[in-house]
Amino acid sequence: MLVTALMILAALAVLIVSCRDNAGQSSTGAQVAGATEDINAIAEARGLTPTDIANAVKTYTPSGRHDEYYLFASGGQSGQVYVIGLPSMRIIKQIAVFTPEPWQGYGYGEQGTMDVLAQGGTAANGNPLTWGDTHHPALSETGGDYDGQFLFINDKANARLAVIDLRDFETKQLVKNPITLSDHGGTFSTPNTEWIIEGGQYAMPLGFEYSSIANYETDYQGMITFWHFDRDKGRIDPEASFAIELPPYWQDLCDSGKLVSDGWVFCNSINTEMATGGVELGNPPFESGASQNDMDLMHVINLKKAAEVAAAGNTTDINNFPVITLDTAIAEGLLYFIPEPKSPHGVDVTPDGEFIVIAGKLDPHVTVYSFDKIMAAIETGTSDTDQFGVPILDFDAVMEAQVELGLGPLHTQFDNKGYAYTSLFLDSAVARWSLGGSFDELNDDPPWTLVTKTPVQYNIGHLVTAEGDTVSPDGTYLVSMNKWAVDRFMPVGPLLPQNFQLLDISAPGANMPVLYDLPIPDGEPHYAQIIKADKISPWDVYPEVGWNPHTQAVNPDAAKQGEERIVRDGNNVEVYMTAIRSHFTPERVEIREGDHVTWHITNIERALDATHGFTIPAYNIHVSIEPGEAVTFEFDATQNGVFSYYCTEFCSALHLEMMGYMLVEPSDSASAATD
Amino acid sequence: MSNQIEKIIGPRAPRGLEDHERRQFHLPNILLGIAAILLLASMFFPYWKMTLKAPQYPGGLSIEVYVNRMTGDVREIDGLNHYIGMRPLGEAAELERAVSLVAVAILVLLVLAAIFIHSPWALLLAVPAILWPFIFIGDMYYWMRHFGLNLDPTAPLSSSIKPFVPPILGSGMVGQFETVATFQIGLWMAFLAVALILAGLFYQRRAYKPLVESGQ
Numbered sequence: 001m002l003v004t005a006l007m008i009l010a011a012l013a014v015l016i017v018s019c020r021d022n023a024g025q026s027s028t029g030a031q032v033a034g035a036t037e038d039i040n041a042i043a044e045a046r047g048l049t050p051t052d053i054a055n056a057v058k059t060y061t062p063s064g065r066h067d068e069y070y071l072f073a074s075g076g077q078s079g080q081v082y083v084i085g086l087p088s089m090r091i092i093k094q095i096a097v098f099t100p101e102p103w104q105g106y107g108y109g110e111q112g113t114m115d116v117l118a119q120g121g122t123a124a125n126g127n128p129l130t131w132g133d134t135h136h137p138a139l140s141e142t143g144g145d146y147d148g149q150f151l152f153i154n155d156k157a158n159a160r161l162a163v164i165d166l167r168d169f170e171t172k173q174l175v176k177n178p179i180t181l182s183d184h185g186g187t188f189s190t191p192n193t194e195w196i197i198e199g200g201q202y203a204m205p206l207g208f209e210y211s212s213i214a215n216y217e218t219d220y221q222g223m224i225t226f227w228h229f230d231r232d233k234g235r236i237d238p239e240a241s242f243a244i245e246l247p248p249y250w251q252d253l254c255d256s257g258k259l260v261s262d263g264w265v266f267c268n269s270i271n272t273e274m275a276t277g278g279v280e281l282g283n284p285p286f287e288s289g290a291s292q293n294d295m296d297l298m299h300v301i302n303l304k305k306a307a308e309v310a311a312a313g314n315t316t317d318i319n320n321f322p323v324i325t326l327d328t329a330i331a332e333g334l335l336y337f338i339p340e341p342k343s344p345h346g347v348d349v350t351p352d353g354e355f356i357v358i359a360g361k362l363d364p365h366v367t368v369y370s371f372d373k374i375m376a377a378i379e380t381g382t383s384d385t386d387q388f389g390v391p392i393l394d395f396d397a398v399m400e401a402q403v404e405l406g407l408g409p410l411h412t413q414f415d416n417k418g419y420a421y422t423s424l425f426l427d428s429a430v431a432r433w434s435l436g437g438s439f440d441e442l443n444d445d446p447p448w449t450l451v452t453k454t455p456v457q458y459n460i461g462h463l464v465t466a467e468g469d470t471v472s473p474d475g476t477y478l479v480s481m482n483k484w485a486v487d488r489f490m491p492v493g494p495l496l497p498q499n500f501q502l503l504d505i506s507a508p509g510a511n512m513p514v515l516y517d518l519p520i521p522d523g524e525p526h527y528a529q530i531i532k533a534d535k536i537s538p539w540d541v542y543p544e545v546g547w548n549p550h551t552q553a554v555n556p557d558a559a560k561q562g563e564e565r566i567v568r569d570g571n572n573v574e575v576y577m578t579a580i581r582s583h584f585t586p587e588r589v590e591i592r593e594g595d596h597v598t599w600h601i602t603n604i605e606r607a608l609d610a611t612h613g614f615t616i617p618a619y620n621i622h623v624s625i626e627p628g629e630a631v632t633f634e635f636d637a638t639q640n641g642v643f644s645y646y647c648t649e650f651c652s653a654l655h656l657e658m659m660g661y662m663l664v665e666p667s668d669s670a671s672a673a674t675d
Numbered sequence: 676m677s678n679q680i681e682k683i684i685g686p687r688a689p690r691g692l693e694d695h696e697r698r699q700f701h702l703p704n705i706l707l708g709i710a711a712i713l714l715l716a717s718m719f720f721p722y723w724k725m726t727l728k729a730p731q732y733p734g735g736l737s738i739e740v741y742v743n744r745m746t747g748d749v750r751e752i753d754g755l756n757h758y759i760g761m762r763p764l765g766e767a768a769e770l771e772r773a774v775s776l777v778a779v780a781i782l783v784l785l786v787l788a789a790i791f792i793h794s795p796w797a798l799l800l801a802v803p804a805i806l807w808p809f810i811f812i813g814d815m816y817y818w819m820r821h822f823g824l825n826l827d828p829t830a831p832l833s834s835s836i837k838p839f840v841p842p843i844l845g846s847g848m849v850g851q852f853e854t855v856a857t858f859q860i861g862l863w864m865a866f867l868a869v870a871l872i873l874a875g876l877f878y879q880r881r882a883y884k885p886l887v888e889s890g891q
Contacts, residue, residue, distance in 0.1 A: 581754060582831070607751050654758070654831050 055515040058504060061088035069466055071479060071530045072137045072151055073500070078523030079132030081153055081164065086466070086477050086530060089502055089518040097162045097171045098132025098155050105613070105624035106171070109633035112550035113171075120160050120174035133157040136187055136253075136527040140231070144191035144258040144353075144471035148535035150234065152196050154186035161187060161198055161227060165234055167539050168626075170549055175236050178319040179207065179243055180223045185254040185267050191471070195303065196227040196236065197256060199267050203248035207318045216276045217387075222246035223323070224254070224267060226303065226310075234552065242310035242322045244329050247388045248274055249297065250290070253346050256303075258471055259353035261371040263304035266356050268340055268347045272296045272386075291362060295339035295395070297386065298347065298358060300374060306334045330389050336378060337386060339395040341367055346411035346462075350420070351471050354437055355400060359409035359422055366409055366422055366433070368448070370400040401448040405431040410461060411527075413468030415475030417508050418442030419451065421468070423460040423480065429453040430463055430480055430503060432512055443508055452510040456501050457517070459483040465505065466530045474532065478503040480514075481525055489519050497521050540608050542628030549629060558630030559602040566590075575599040579612040579625055579647070582654035589660065593640040593667040602630040613648030616662060622648065640666040685793030686886040699882040704790050706875030707801075710868040711786040714804060717868070718742050718779050720861035722811060725841070727752065727852040738764065740815070741861065742775040759850070760830025767818040782807055786872060793883040801872045808865040816843050 043053055061067060067085030070092075075082055079098035084091050098120060100107030107117045107130075123129050132155030140150040151164040159177035164170065177183065177198060185199020200223040205211040211219035228240035254267035275289025283289065306324060309315075309332050315322035329335040341363035348357045356369040377393040384392040408426030415421070418439035422431045432454075434440075436447030445451050462481045466474035485499040497519035504515055542549070546558035559576035564585040567574045573595045578585050579602070591597060603612050603625040614631075615622045618639060623631045646659035688700035721739035724747075728735045736748040736755075745764060753763045782804040789797040824838045832850070841847055846855045 582758075605754070607754070657831075 051513070055513065059087045059089065059502065059516045061085070061090070067533060069477065069530050069533055070536060071464070071528050072139065073481070073520075073525045073528035074134040074137055074153060074523075076135075076498075076523035076525050077131065077133055079134055079155065080523070081134060081137060081151065082520070082525065082528075083169065084500070084518070085533075086479070087502060087515070089500065089516050091518070093169060095164055095169055095171065097134060097153060097164065098129070098160065098174070100130055102622050103624065104170070105622055105631070108623065109619075109621035109635070110623040111632045111634065112548065114633075115550070116171055116174055119176070120155075121158065121176035129158055129160075131157070132160065132162075134162075134523075134526070135184060137529055138187040138189040138196065139529050139531055140193040140229075141189050141191050141470065142193070144262075146467060146470055146529070146531045146535055147193075148531060148537070149231070150193070150229075152187040152189065152229075154183050154198060156182055156184050156201065159183040159198070159200060161196060161236065163229075163234065163236055165552070166536055167552070168542070168549055169538060172550065173235050175227065175238060177225055178321045179323065180204075180225060181208075183225075184252055185224065188254050188256050188265075190256045190265075190303070191258045191262055193229050193231065195256075195307075196229055197254050197265055197267075198225040198227060199251045199254045200224065201250055201252065203250060206245070206323075213276050213278075216248060217274055220248040221326075222248055222251045222269075224251055224265075224299075224301065226306070238321075242306070242315060242324060244301065244306060244324045244334065245326045246299065246329075246335070247272075247326065247386065247390065251299065252344075255347050255349045255356070255469070257349055257353055257371070258351075261349060261353040261356075263302070264371075265301040265303045266347050266349065267299040267301065268344050268358060269296050269299060270343045291343050294342055296341075296343060297337040297392070298340040298344075298356075298369070300336040300338060300378075300393075302334045305332065309334065326388060326390070330391070333378075335390055336374075337390050337392040338369065338374065338398055339392065341365060345409070348412040348414075348469065350435060350437075350439070351414050351473055352438055353471070355435070357412045357420060357422075359412055361408060361410060361425075364407055364409065365402040365404050366412060366420075367399060368401045368403070368436075369398050370437075373398040373400065401436060403433050403448050403450060405433060405450055406453065411463055413463060413465040413478070414473045415465055415468065415505055416442070416473050417475050418445075419475075419505075419508075421463055421465055421478055421505065423463040424453070425459055425461065425483075427453070427455075428458045428460060428482075429455050430460065430478065430512065432505070445509075452512055454503060454512045454514060456480040456482055456503075456514060457484075457488050457499060458486050462527045464528045464530055467532065468530070476504075476506050477530065478505045478512075479528060479530065481528060483524065485519065488517055498524050500525075541606055541610075542626060545604050545606070545628050546602055546630045547628045555630050557600070559600045561602075561604050571595050573597045577601045579603045579614070579658075580605055581610065581652040582647075582658040584614075584645070584647070584658065584660050587660035589645075589662045590665070591637050591662065592665045593637055595637045595664075596634070597637055598632065598634045600630065600632045601625055603627055610651060611649045612651055612658070614645060615648050616643055616645045618643050624649065637664045640664045683792065683794055683796045685796075686883055687793070688882075689886070699878070703875045703879035703882060706871045706878065707786055707790045710804070710871035710875060711783045713864045713868040713871070714779060714786065714807070715783045717861040717864035718776060720864065721746075721859040722861040722865070723815060723843075723856065724859050725854055725856045727849075727854055729850075729852045739859065742779060742811070743772045755852075758830060758832045759836045760827030760833050761822055762825075762827075764822075767822060768814060771814055779807070786868075789872075789876070793879060794887075795880070797879060798876055801876060805869050805872055808862055808869060811862065811865070812843065819843060 067088050069086035071084040073082040081095040083093040096104045096106035106113045120129050134153050135156050137153045139146040153162050159180040159182050161175045162171050163173040165172050180200035181204040182201045183198050184201040188197040203220040203222045205219045223243050225243040227236045230237045249269040250271040252268050257264035271290035273292045277286045279285035315324050340358045341360045343362045344358045345361040346359045354371050358367045377397045382391050406424045406427040408424050410423045410425050412420050412422045418435050419432050432451045434445040434449050440447045460480045460482050465478045466476045480501040482499040485496045488499050500518040501514050502516040544554050546554045548555040561578050565576050573591050605627040611626045619635050625631050643662040723740040726735050726737040738747040785800045786804045789800040820840045823840045826838050844856050
């Protein structure tokens with residue numbers, strides 16, 4: 001009896017659910033007009049609605065076809081960078097940056113990568129730092145547009161920067177900030193990438209000295225560093241870089257001015273309360289202590305003039321790094337403050353450089369400032385200062401508009417139709433709103449108005465639109481970088497992936513649908529940038545055989561075909577090896593225990609994708625040798641015995657045969673033999 | 676003796692002819708001249724091409740053979756050929772490639788010389804140029820056969836790929852590779868030159884033979 005009742009209930013439930021499913025659709029179910037019966041049958045079998053099918057058609061990229069855009073996303077705690085294709089949302093590559101990564105042979109013996117990682121400095125115990133917290137990638141720019149040559153990214157955890165060369169998508173340089181504890185406001189590029197901006201986050205005593213937290217207001221400082229990029233060398237030049245000392249507020253995100261505002265930099269701040277925490281002592285915790293003021297302070301920095309001041313040597317060396325002191329910055333008129341609503345987040349400059357948008361985070365508005373008005377207010381002057389003497393401009397004099405969007409506005413990007421897009425963390429939504437000024441005529445919506453909101457899943461942090469922070473955004477796609485996935489993917493235990501969602505923003509007005517979800521499996525990405533695919537032209541293979549990717553030139557000492565050899569000089573052994581499908585030359589390397597071995601391998605292949613890997617497992621060595629590349633690694637033959645080395649990247653039908661033996665003769669028998 | 680030389684050189688076109696009468700003496704010169712130019716120019720174009728198609732090479736691999744050099748994916752093809760024990764392509768026809776430019780230049784000079792020889796001896800001067808494209812093909816075939824049949828028996832794939840002769844024209848299969856061999860523009864220029872030489876000699880004979888027979 002009970003069973004029968006349950007079955008009836010179940011049948012009713014099915015009926016109700018199916019009726020509801022049909023309610024939003026035409027009476028023929030998921031029929032797509034003009035589609036063949038087959039497609040409709042597939043859609044019905046998979047439970048797809050016409051909207052689902054439209055979304056699939058917008059994103060599906062057939063086998064072998066390339067995407068329209070590259071998306072470069074920070075990898076969060078993975079310390080790396082993701083490369084993703086749009087609109088397919090296929091992950092194409094992960095670029096090793098701050099974290100050793102075996103597939104690319106990054107930090108597993110290969111000398112060039114070991115040197116790059118070593119530039120990143122050491123942990124407190126003297127060991128190399130082996131991870132990073134990558135936040136904000138910045139593509140190099142020419143005239144305010146992405147030029148596709150270099151990518152920069154910061155490590156918030158240890159205040160470091162990385163330079164990635166987009167000819168081979170490999171990290172070429174790490175720079176450790178000698179005067180900053182952590183960074184969040186980096187990396188941001190000036191319109192011609194002369195400067196890479198790195199805003200420090202948590203204030204600290206100058207020069208990593210010790211000072212009691214009781215001395216916070218006197219001994220702790222904030223810092224923003226301007227790294228000079230030498231494009232010809234493809235490297236940041238620390239010798240030509242400088243920093244500006246700031247009050248111990250927590251400087252947060254920055255953006256560079258462009259066009260009319262070129263030469264200026266805008267950074268927001270939190271904790272102008274200078275809270276010092278201590279919840280365990282009965283003090284307000286940071287989260288409330290740093291949220292007391294109705295207004296925090298946007299920092300407006302005259303970078304052009306600051307660079308002149310630094311070049312003139314009007315700086316103080318801290319840890320051998322030139323710093324413009326706060327007093328100098330004030331005296332030279334390099335620094336102004338503007339009130340900004342309570343604990344804001346992103347600060348983003350519009351494509352014409354005229355407006356600066358601050359997202360409220362704890363305030364439901366975005367606040368828009370006019371660069372013209374800021375310049376006029378600086379011209380007029382002000383008597384209002386903060387306690388450190390930094391001039392504070394009048395809010396009403398420089399504010400252009402405030403637009404109420406919803407709860408938790410964080411980051412803003414732009415399109416080519418006069419719209420701005422702001423992520424709403426608490427609302428879990430993307431807001432589209434209309435800009436004023438010269439953007440007003442680009443759409444039918446009144447200026448400074450919320451147009452529509454699209455829910456996203458869930459807790460959106462950054463968002464990014466196609467070339468949306470350049471002088472000429474594309475207005476095609478938007479990616480919502482969501483912090484929580486909750487129920488979007490199959491369960492994988494308590495640690496969930498992040499969720500990137502692709503939105504179609506090509507139509508004006510209220511139509512802004514989510515098209516696709518991409519789970520991100522090994523880190524919590526923050527910011528990303530989207531660049532048109534044809535702006536990047538990477539090498540197919542390294543230009544010449546014997547190439548050193550760390551100098552981007554042929555290494556004349558690289559192992560050459562026909563000149564493979566093993567050279568012994570006392571206890572120093574040099575191995576010159578070549579790799580080609582399907583053998584290493586030499587295939588026997590006979591050395592003695594206690595030898596110091598320097599091993600060079602050149603991949604003499606010229607075919608696209610003919611990469612060879614190489615490992616001596618017991619010595620924890622693994623390198624990737626791409627066509628044309630020459631690598632070097634060194635080790636001490638501390639363990640005697642017989643070891644195999646082999647190709648780790650399946651290269652050919654005879655890949656398994658691509659191996660060799662390293663024979664390490666025990667030192668006692670070696671000495672016996674020589675006796 | 677001078678009579679003998681005159682016989683070899685043949686008669687000269689008579690002077691003071693009307694335009695339409697002179698045309699028959701100019702035509703062979705023009706045809707042979709164009710043939711010589713074609714032959715000379717053909718050295719700058721590929722004579723033969725082989726394309727190798729396989730799934731993992733979406734653009735295919737190809738090798739283009741000129742009279743004195745090989746271009747294209749020679750390095751990659753050599754790399755693949757080592758699996759079946761074929762010698763590097765650079766070791767094929769080394770002598771031929773070394774002397775080919777001079778040889779073709781001599782052929783061209785001989786054809787040009789034939790313009791001034793108005794007797795059957797002109798044919799003898801032109802014979803090397805007439806045979807040239809066939810010599811090229813024959814030599815190609817010799818080397819393809821030699822390389823294809825003399826594979827290193829210790830090569831990794833020698834048990835699965837037996838000695839073979841790749842087709843010099845048309846398609847064949849080697850392992851997963853479909854090979855397609857085609858004659859290229861240089862060779863077609865040489866063939867055209869042959870046709871022009873034959874036509875030139877024919878018209879030359881037709882123009883001058885009556886002069887010989889009339890006893891001039």
